[in-house]
Amino acid sequence: MVAALVMTGCAHATIGLAELDHMRSTDGTRAGNDTAQRTIVAEVGECLDGDNPGPVECSDEHTVEVTKKGTLGSDLGSTEAGVPPGESTVFRAVFPRCRSAAAEYLGSASYDASTLGAWLVWADVKDWKAGHRWYRCGVAQLDGTGRPVARTGSIRDALAESFDRYRVCSATRPSAEVPETVPCSEPHMAEAVGVVNAGKADGPVPSEPEFDDKARTACGTKVHEFVGADRRDVAPSWRWPDETTWRIGFTNIMCYAETNQATTGSVRDIGTSPLPN
Known part of the structure; x- marks a missing residue:
């Protein structure tokens, strides 16, 4: 799911998040006769592709590069047991941090003037019910509609090195x-x-x-x-x-x-x- 927001009197601003029901990369470990599942989530400096938060090599095709990791806390307010908070609640609580992280990672606080933008993914419904509260901020290169484009290689400090390219x-x-x-x-x-x-x-x-x-x-x-x-x-x-x-x-x-x-x-x-x- 891509959340695209039009700014009144402002440039078409875009933000994004992975589709919540498909953000799982699991690794099965045998424990007796049961298989325990855990979600693997990319770390800072690693890359992910599409709506799967599991890490891929940044030298391979990917859509998002992780800039910050964190945990969704009690500041989001109370929610029904086992139900993640709504998108607007998460974005208001976390996305300003993602934007700050993007500026530092890309090497310019003016990145809104570029095709590079901040991105946010967080624990899906299954993870949330299991008690996991992770989120990951990232950066992506966006097309004219605000969707991330596949790319290879890191964009760390990309704007410090060549803003005109973006x-x-x-x-x-x-x-x-x-x-x-x-x-x-x-x-x-x-x-x-x-x-x-x-x-x-x-x-x-x-x-x-x-x-x-x-x-x-x-x-x-x-x-x-x-x-x-x-x-x-x-x-x-x-x-x-x-x-x-x-x-x-x-x-x-x-x-x-x-x-x-x-x-x-x-x-x-x-x-x-x-x-x-």
């Missing part, structure tokens, strides 16, 4: 509609240039004027630094989160360099040169 572009104008993520090599109207943090998930959600006031100067500065000049054909635009996404850790404003015509190249450091074709 930078998000939009086929639509963020100033007018929800961004449509496309590869920056394809025709696009905007290029993500960074983020501006607007607060904390457990703090008050800014009003629209407060978001705008914070974004106007900060995104304008980021676009100027990204382009290398102030231009009439490249303008700053931004998107911000709604309350639902804010509460699970999406507290960034996304800043874009928006062009007045579609381009297949980057406006990074073009200065006063013509827009790339």
Whole structure:
């Protein structure tokens, strides 16, 4: 199951979790005439594929790389015996930690401006009934719909080494509609240039004027630094989160360099040169 959340006034934000009823990798150990089953879960730095939390080699095809492990605690509130808490409860309690772990693991707190995103899986119904409360945060490379794509190799520190390789572009104008993520090599109207943090998930959600006031100067500065000049054909635009996404850790404003015509190249450091074709 992929939970995709659209941020009001913000870039299409995506989060994900494995389908709860299929997240089991078991290892049978003989104990007398009974077979005891235990769930094997990937550790930090290991990889997993699809909705199975068991580790696979990161050099092989996989979808998620684990960044943090933990246990779901009593802070989730009371639930019916043997029944896992709802998705929204788990995400509000844990996903802000996953986002922090993703920033550290990827090497950039601005990873929302990239195709890399935080991911979360946790104990399925059978594990929960058996008393297991594990969760794993991870990072994944996402397609335009927010689903993880299969890849090989680790993405630890990937954004510190080459952010442009993963930078998000939009086929639509963020100033007018929800961004449509496309590869920056394809025709696009905007290029993500960074983020501006607007607060904390457990703090008050800014009003629209407060978001705008914070974004106007900060995104304008980021676009100027990204382009290398102030231009009439490249303008700053931004998107911000709604309350639902804010509460699970999406507290960034996304800043874009928006062009007045579609381009297949980057406006990074073009200065006063013509827009790339």
